[in-house]
Structure formats: structure tokens, C-alpha cells
Amino acid sequence: MTTGAPRVLPADSGIAEAAAVLRAGGLVAFPTETVYGLGANALDGRAAARIFEAKARPSFDPLITHLADAADLPALVGAVPAGVATLAERFWPGPLTLIVDRPAAIPSIVTSGLDTMAVRVPDEPSARALIAAAGVPVAAPSANRFGQLSPTRAEHVVAGLGDAVDVVLDGGPTRCGIESTIVDARGVQPVVLRLGALPVEALVEAAGPVIVRPGSSGQPVAPGTLAAHYAPRTPLTLGAAEPAPGDGNRLGFLAFRERPADGWAAVEVLSPEGDLTVAAARLFDALHRLDAAGVTEIVAEPVPDVGVGRAINDRLRRAAATWH
Ligand code: TXA
Ligand code: MG
Numbered sequence: 403m404t405t406g407a408p409r410v411l412p413a414d415s416g417i418a419e420a421a422a423v424l425r426a427g428g429l430v431a432f433p434t435e436t437v438y439g440l441g442a443n444a445l446d447g448r449a450a451a452r453i454f455e456a457k458a459r460p461s462f463d464p465l466i467t468h469l470a471d472a473a474d475l476p477a478l479v480g481a482v483p484a485g486v487a488t489l490a491e492r493f494w495p496g497p498l499t500l501i502v503d504r505p506a507a508i509p510s511i512v513t514s515g516l517d518t519m520a521v522r523v524p525d526e527p528s529a530r531a532l533i534a535a536a537g538v539p540v541a542a543p544s545a546n547r548f549g550q551l552s553p554t555r556a557e558h559v560v561a562g563l564g565d566a567v568d569v570v571l572d573g574g575p576t577r578c579g580i581e582s583t584i585v586d587a588r589g590v591q592p593v594v595l596r597l598g599a600l601p602v603e604a605l606v607e608a609a610g611p612v613i614v615r616p617g618s619s620g621q622p623v624a625p626g627t628l629a630a631h632y633a634p635r636t637p638l639t640l641g642a643a644e645p646a647p648g649d650g651n652r653l654g655f656l657a658f659r660e661r662p663a664d665g666w667a668a669v670e671v672l673s674p675e676g677d678l679t680v681a682a683a684r685l686f687d688a689l690h691r692l693d694a695a696g697v698t699e700i701v702a703e704p705v706p707d708v709g710v711g712r713a714i715n716d717r718l719r720r721a722a723a724t725w726h
Contacts (some may be wrong), residue, residue, distance in 0.1 A: 403603045406565040410556060413528040413573030413664060420569045421535035424449075429456055429566070431559045432532055432547040433573035434524035435597050436581050437552040437686070438559050439468065439542030441532075447509035450541050454511075456566035456669040462513040466499050466582070467521045470534040475521065485587035485609070492608045495525035497578050497599035499585040510539050514563045522582055528573050531615070532540040544581060545570075549724070554579050554686045563649055569618060580713050585612070597713040598701045599682065616716060632686075632717045633724035634693040638700040654697035656688055658719075659709035660703045668695040678711045685714055689721070 411419060413433055420430045427449040432439045438457060442449035446468045454461055469475060472494040476482055479502050481644075482490070486500050504510070504519040513519050521539075524530060533540050544552040545559045547568070553559045554571035583598035587607065592612040594602060605612050636654070654668040659676035663669045670688035672681035694699045702718050705711045 403680045404580075407560060408563070408565050408567045410560065410570045410572050414573050416569070417528065417532050417535055420532055421537075421568050424536040424538065424540065426534075427452075428568040429453065430532070430569045431553075431556070431563070432529050432542070432569045432571040433526055433556070433576055434468075434521075434542075435577045435645040436524070436527045436547070436580060437576055438556065438570075439466075439529075439540075439580070440559075440563070441468070441481040441540040441542040443536065444468075444512055444539040444541035446538075447511045448511060450512045453541065453543060456563055457543065457546070457548050459543065462514050463512070463543075463548070464516055464520060465543050466591040467508065467512065467519055468529070468533055468540045468542050469521060469523050470530045472523050474523075474539075475502075478507065479503060479519070479521075483588045485589070485592060488673050489585060489609060490523075490591070490717055493600060493604075494523040495530065496523070497525065497582040499584040499596075499598075501584070501595070518586075520584060521666070526573070526577075526631050528534070528571065528611070532571065539652055542562055542664050549631055549633055551632060551688050551721075552581060552689075554683075558690055574589060575687065577664040577683060577708075579685055579687070580710065580717065583713070596652075597716045599710060599713065602712060603709060604722035611624045627685060628664055631724070632722045633719040634689050636693050636697060636700050638688060638689075638702055638721045638724070640702055640718055654692040654695055654700045656692060656700060658668050658700040658703050667697050668725065672705070672714075676706060677710050678714070681705055682710045682714055687715065697701075 499522040522604040554576045564699045578599035584596035585598040588595045594614045657671045660674040
């Protein structure tokens with residue numbers, strides 16, 4: 403439980419103060435183009451430990467390290483494998499997380515003891531300015547309690563984490579709305595470990611065929627790929643587009659596009675025009691609102707399974723799996 407409110411500062415004018423908090427070992431929630439991150443100095447094991455505590459995150463769930471600039475990667479990790487360099491050059495700054503060997507400078511708590519590290523350069527000017535001002539790499543998972551909905555607004559962070567975080571930078575709603583795509587490109591063929599805001603099709607165009615393996619390993623190395631994750635507090639079911647007679651007053655409906663939706667207690671339309679990018683940007687915000695609408699169950703309609711739609715369906719399946 404949280405006991406108070408964190409300091410909320412504007413994402414532009416609050417950067418110097420937030421950077422000082424990071425340098426002093428504190429926690430700063432900040433906007434990225436995907437979701438809000440809960441940041442700490444990635445070189446400071448004690449600071450990183452506070453992230454796990456604030457999120458009630460199991461210690462086996464490794465963090466993503468964020469850099470201000472792609473040019474900072476070799477300085478941190480040394481030689482960069484060719485496949486990693488290709489994707490970094492093409493997609494950074496952007497919603498792509500890459501796997502590299504963990505450098506000695508990064509304490510093992512950040513990677514949960516793995517000898518690999520997840521790293522990305524966010525495509526959000528205030529995030530990059532914050533990291534640059536802090537002068538250290540910033541470890542940041544999504545700024546929500548473990549297993550719950552990801553935050554796409556500063557208000558979601560404050561409601562979920564309260565004063566477990568020292569400062570929240572408020573940059574308004576995030577642009578992509580869904581987490582980064584995680585790719586291990588160290589080998590011959592890139593392996594997608596988590597579907598996300600960068601569509602698989604874009605990876606294929608840049609790097610040729612890829613293997614998509616989100617969560618198939620069942621290993622605890624990528625809990626963002628646990629079967630049950632990203633869950634609202636209200637039970638969520640995937641599928642049916644009509645409320646059954648008699649229960650319509652209690653059900654919420656998450657629709658992909660504009661459609662007749664009589665009989666539901668609450669309806670959220672992700673994109674009236676059926677645009678997947680818009681739908682991704684609104685996904686978690688819509689689920690947060692349905693969660694607060696007092697319905698007993700949320701019924702979510704799957705979206706077309708192409709582009710970022712694959713990541714949306716992935717999140718909906720994992721949210722539903724919590725309850726079934
Ligand atoms: O868009 C994003 O990626 C956001 C923003 C804040 O950057 N961050 C985010 O972090 O989604 P988080 O902690 O919610 O998810 C990170 C995922 C976890 O599922 C974690 O297990 C996986 O990345 N991960 C971290 N290090 C890894 C590694 N070395 N190998 C495989 N998976 C790793
Ligand atoms: Mg997360």
C-alpha cells in the first residue's frame with residue numbers, strides 16, 4: 403500500500419531536479435514513447451533494488467537499461483555484435499529493446515543474475531534529456547506494480563505506485579502506448595522475445611526473417627512474457643462481441659473500432675476508424691478506465707493480427723490468462 407503522493411514535475415522543466423534524484427540513488431518515473439518507466443541509476447545496485455521493492459517485482463525479472471544515445475552503447479558494453487548494431491542503427495531511438503552481454507559496470511541485480519542485459523534508447527526527448535543529465539545509464543521497467551496494467555499517463559503511475567517513487571515527470575499520454583519489442587539479435591537470426599510497439603514486419607524488412615518466440619520458453623527470464631501479465635483488476639475475457647441477456651448492466655466492452663454496442667455498462671472504443679497504431683496508444687488507458695468503471699467483467703474484442711495488432715492481442719491474451 404502507498405501512503406502519500408510523489409512529487410510530480412513537468413517533463414521538461416523538471417529534468418534537472420529529477421536527474422539529481424537519480425544520481426542520489428532515488429527513483430524517478432518518466433515518460434517514454436512506449437509507457438512510463440520507473441528509473442534508477444543502473445550503475446547503482448542499491449538504487450536498482452529499490453525498483454524491485456517499489457513494484458513488488460520478483461527478483462528474477464530483469465530490468466531494461468536505457469541510454470540517452472545509441473553512440474553510448476559501445477562505451478558501456480564494448481564490442482557490439484553485428485546483428486545488434488544493425489538493428490540499433492536502424493531503429494534507435496525507438497521502441498526496440500536489444501539483448502547484449504552484461505557489462506561488468508552493471509550490477510547483476512539489474513539483470514537478475516543473467517549474463518545478458520536488455521538495453522534501449524527511448525524515442526522521447528525528455529527521457530533522453532533526463533538520462534543525459536543524470537550522466538548514467540538508467541534501469542527502468544514499466545512504472546506499475548508487478549503484473550498490473552502498464553502506465554501510459556503520469557496519473558496511472560501516481561495511482562499505482564504513490565510515494566514509493568520519489569519524482570514523477572509528467573509528459574502527458576505516451577505516443578505508442580505499448581511496450582518496446584524485445585529482440586535477441588546476437589545470433590544468426592534475430593529472435594523476438596516480446597512483441598511490442600515496433601512491428602515484426604519492420605524488423606523483417608530491416609534484418610530479414612526473424613523467429614518470433616514470445617513466452618514460448620516459459621523461463622523466468624522475461625516475465626513480460628509470462629502467460630498471465632498486464633492484467634486489470636477486473637476479470638477480462640477475450641472474444642464475444644454481444645453481451646448475454648441479463649448481464650449487460652455489469653459488463654464492460656473493449657471494442658477495436660466503432661460498432662453498435664448496446665447493453666454494455668461501459669464501452670471503450672480503441673480506434674473509431676480501426677487504426678491499429680491509435681488502438682495501441684489507447685489500449686492501457688482504456689483498460690485503466692474500464693477497471694475504474696465498476697463493471698464485474700471486461701470483454702475485449704481481439705484486433706486484426708498484423709503489425710502492432712499482434713502486440714495488442716498478445717497483451718489482451720495475457721490479461722485474460724490471469725483470470726482463466
Ligand atoms: O517499452 C518498454 O520496454 C518499457 C519502457 C519503460 O522502456 N519497459 C518495460 O520494462 O516494458 P518491463 O520491465 O516492464 O519489461 C522488461 C522485460 C521483462 O519482461 C524482462 O524480463 C525482459 O524485459 N528482460 C530484461 N532483461 C532481459 C534479458 N537479459 N533477457 C531477456 N529478457 C529480458
Ligand atoms: Mg512491465
